[in-house]
Amino acid sequence: MDSDEDKMKEVNSMEREDSPPAKRKRKPKEEIVFEKNISSIGNKQRRKAQWLKLKREKKKEKRKRQDERKKEREELGDEAPPKLVPKTLDNMREYDETTVGGKTGEEEDEEVEHDIENDEFSEYFSRSYEPKVLVTSADNPHSRTISFVKELTRIIPNAEPRWRKNSSIKKMTKEAIQKGYTDIVIINEDNRSPNGLVLCHLPDGPTASFRLSNVRVTKDLRKDYHRITAHRPEVIMNQFTTRLGQGVARMLAALFHYEPQFTGKRVVTFHNQRDYIFFRHHKYDIKTTKKVRLNELGPRFTLKLRSLQKGVFDSKTGDYEWIISDKRHEMETSRKKFFL
Amino acid sequence: MVGEEKDFNVFVSSENGIVKGVSVNKKCNISKNFDKLTSLTKTSGYTCLGVIDKDQHEILVANRVPEVKEFSIKDKCFKTPFAVEENEAKSSLVGVTKYNGSYVTVAQNGRVDIWKKDERVTFNAIDVEANSHGKLAKKDQEWKNEEEKEKHAESLKIGRKLCRMRRSLDPETSDLIALGGQEVDLQVWNLAKPQEPVFRAKNVRSDSLEMRVPVWISDIAFLDQSNVAICSKYGHIRKYDISGSQRRPVRDLVWEEKGENMVCTAMCTINENQVIVGTSTGKLGLWDFRKNEGYRGLIRKYKGCVGAVRDISFSNGYFGVVGLDRFLRIYTIKDDKPKFNVYLKSKLSGVTLLPGFEPDQEPETEKDEGVIIEDENEDDIEV
Numbered sequence: 001m002d003s004d005e006d007k008m009k010e011v012n013s014m015e016r017e018d019s020p021p022a023k024r025k026r027k028p029k030e031e032i033v034f035e036k037n038i039s040s041i042g043n044k045q046r047r048k049a050q051w052l053k054l055k056r057e058k059k060k061e062k063r064k065r066q067d068e069r070k071k072e073r074e075e076l077g078d079e080a081p082p083k084l085v086p087k088t089l090d091n092m093r094e095y096d097e098t099t100v101g102g103k104t105g106e107e108e109d110e111e112v113e114h115d116i117e118n119d120e121f122s123e124y125f126s127r128s129y130e131p132k133v134l135v136t137s138a139d140n141p142h143s144r145t146i147s148f149v150k151e152l153t154r155i156i157p158n159a160e161p162r163w164r165k166n167s168s169i170k171k172m173t174k175e176a177i178q179k180g181y182t183d184i185v186i187i188n189e190d191n192r193s194p195n196g197l198v199l200c201h202l203p204d205g206p207t208a209s210f211r212l213s214n215v216r217v218t219k220d221l222r223k224d225y226h227r228i229t230a231h232r233p234e235v236i237m238n239q240f241t242t243r244l245g246q247g248v249a250r251m252l253a254a255l256f257h258y259e260p261q262f263t264g265k266r267v268v269t270f271h272n273q274r275d276y277i278f279f280r281h282h283k284y285d286i287k288t289t290k291k292v293r294l295n296e297l298g299p300r301f302t303l304k305l306r307s308l309q310k311g312v313f314d315s316k317t318g319d320y321e322w323i324i325s326d327k328r329h330e331m332e333t334s335r336k337k338f339f340l
Numbered sequence: 341m342v343g344e345e346k347d348f349n350v351f352v353s354s355e356n357g358i359v360k361g362v363s364v365n366k367k368c369n370i371s372k373n374f375d376k377l378t379s380l381t382k383t384s385g386y387t388c389l390g391v392i393d394k395d396q397h398e399i400l401v402a403n404r405v406p407e408v409k410e411f412s413i414k415d416k417c418f419k420t421p422f423a424v425e426e427n428e429a430k431s432s433l434v435g436v437t438k439y440n441g442s443y444v445t446v447a448q449n450g451r452v453d454i455w456k457k458d459e460r461v462t463f464n465a466i467d468v469e470a471n472s473h474g475k476l477a478k479k480d481q482e483w484k485n486e487e488e489k490e491k492h493a494e495s496l497k498i499g500r501k502l503c504r505m506r507r508s509l510d511p512e513t514s515d516l517i518a519l520g521g522q523e524v525d526l527q528v529w530n531l532a533k534p535q536e537p538v539f540r541a542k543n544v545r546s547d548s549l550e551m552r553v554p555v556w557i558s559d560i561a562f563l564d565q566s567n568v569a570i571c572s573k574y575g576h577i578r579k580y581d582i583s584g585s586q587r588r589p590v591r592d593l594v595w596e597e598k599g600e601n602m603v604c605t606a607m608c609t610i611n612e613n614q615v616i617v618g619t620s621t622g623k624l625g626l627w628d629f630r631k632n633e634g635y636r637g638l639i640r641k642y643k644g645c646v647g648a649v650r651d652i653s654f655s656n657g658y659f660g661v662v663g664l665d666r667f668l669r670i671y672t673i674k675d676d677k678p679k680f681n682v683y684l685k686s687k688l689s690g691v692t693l694l695p696g697f698e699p700d701q702e703p704e705t706e707k708d709e710g711v712i713i714e715d716e717n718e719d720d721i722e723v
Contacts, residue, residue: 097683111685319620319648321664
């Protein structure tokens with residue numbers, strides 16, 4: 001037993017003699033450590049230190065690659081290979097069959113065009129009437145919802161605010177049709193702030209239900225609402241590609257007057273990205289063809305389509321053209337699939 | 341590719357007035373419009389698609405004018421449209437079929453017309469329904485004058501409309517049609533004897549709160565010679581025995597999810613015990629009427645359909661679903677995902693799968709034999 005211990009000591013001392021001093025010995029061991037081994041280190045502090053080291057290494061390598069590519073590009077000039085584009089969810093989006101314009105975006109399909117031109121909004125787009133909008137809220141609204149309703153009536157030309165006072169939506173639609181309204185906007189409230197928007201086109205148009213989030217009124221944005229003039233705004237719809245998206249875009253556009261007053265330089269934008277519709281309201285100032293200044297005016301909010309129902313509001317017996325409320329697991333099959 | 345020579349195995353009618361023939365195959369799906377886009381107006385939308393018999397040589401479609409158009413599947417063209425004359429307020433057609441060569445149209449206001457060459461036989465299903473309610477049902481009711489009676493009859497008709505008419509495809513009972521609608525319970529009529537219905541259903545007993553159960557039939561299906569199934573917008577799926585004396589349903593099932601009843605809008609028979617039911621939110625379910633005999637009622641659900649289901653058609657182990665989401669989806673009974681999805685660009689209102697539907701067959705590419713025979717004939721003539 002003693003001999004064994006002695007032997008071990010000898011072995012150790014021999015190792016120590018042959019190898020370089022203790023400090024240098026540790027370095028190669030740490031450098032060779034692979035990613036798999038980092039996660040198997042039990043000690044959190046040591047594991048964190050290893051991970052930070054690995055991260056620094058990776059960053060160095062990436063920087064090296066980027067510099068090489070930059071050098072290549074400068075040397076070759078025009079002949080350089082094109083810049084690499086990173087993969088994003090928007091780039092890698094699953095192609096939807098119902099996309100208007102096909103894969104290239106330019107394919108013309110007679111039937112799809114005919115379907116779009118003759119939907120429930122054909123009368124609006126043929127300029128036969130001026131939209132008259134009724135904006136209301138859920139019963140007993142709190143201060144944030146009230147200010148949002150007032151903001152909406154300022155942005156939308158020919159809009160009227162009314163308080164709900166416990167009336168049902170079905171009765172509201174009947175009376176509104178009689179009084180000549182063409183659209184109803186209902187802001188739903190939860191926990192003292194607006195969280196839902198129901199847009200109902202009259203007399204027999206579709207009803208869309210949205211989830212409303214990130215509502216910032218002019219006061220929150222530190223803007224003065226007196227800067228919002230009564231000029232009719234221009235409306236911009238961005239990135240509504242599928243058939244469903246086009247239908248929703250037409251619905252939102254039908255709230256505003258068909259002929260904008262360009263002297264007012266007001267612009268309202270609905271930008272769709274990954275099924276979220278972002279609303280922005282700006283005043284633009286064109287100085288030269290290259291310099292355009294945008295000043296944000298009014299509220300900001302984000303919409304997400306929950307359901308599109310054919311016909312006037314009838315949640316119990318109506319037919320839905322698109323609904324995701326109850327079927328998220330069924331419909332959201334991949335991170336790269338979007339519906340609008 | 342020679343489009344005209346292809347065999348279409350599905351025909352679809354759309355809400356803006358186009359009849360489409362679709363050839364569903366493993367390789368590719370081809371669809372062809374049989375109506376011109378330029379000739380469409382607001383009244384050209386097809387409200388229903390009717391089938392005459394099991395063999396399906398023709399299909400009938402009705403539009404909002406209202407007109408009935410007959411489409412021949414062999415010739416792949418329409419015959420001259422038949423305009424439905426109506427002196428009173430026009431109501432859209434809910435069902436259309438052909439009986440002994442004359443058209444039979446069913447309108448939303450209850451009128452059923454058999455347009456024979458010389459005469460026109462009519463009866464009103466809603467009248468029959470209204471006559472069984474209120475004071476009109478009492479045999480010894482005394483009326484001051486005819487006006488009062490008519491007023492009462494009119495007031496009983498408010499809120500009632502027909503929603504669907506289906507024809508029995510069984511060759512032995514092919515004279516039977518079944519009607520139903522909002523507050524119009526199931527009526528089965530024999531077209532040979534249009535004086536009174538063969539069967540008139542009775543509403544189920546009041547529910548646990550002693551309240552009358554409302555009726556809104558959205559689709560009807562003949563299960564076999566003596567059984568008829570209905571689905572309603574209040575989630576009821578019921579089976580009636582029309583040969584028996586019991587007027588109440590033999591089986592009464594409810595499609596309930598998370599406390600709410602699903603709004604069922606379309607239905608189709610698979611066999612004498614099973615049906616496929618579609619809802620207004622795009623859900624599809626296989627229902628078996630042998631519940632509590634070892635079956636669950638709702639056996640399986642099918643995924644994939646997004647919008648409200650308008651019509652379902654079954655043939656040869658496959659069923660096709662058509663709805664407001666502009667897609668035709670073909671499913672097999674065993675798989676919950678559709679086998680084929682065909683984008684058809686317009687909202688769809690009716691579908692029929694031709695008998696012997698087999699999408700795995702190779703499509704015919706050329707008819708070489710025909711060409712050769714012609715050449716031979718020409719040679720003979722020249723000689």
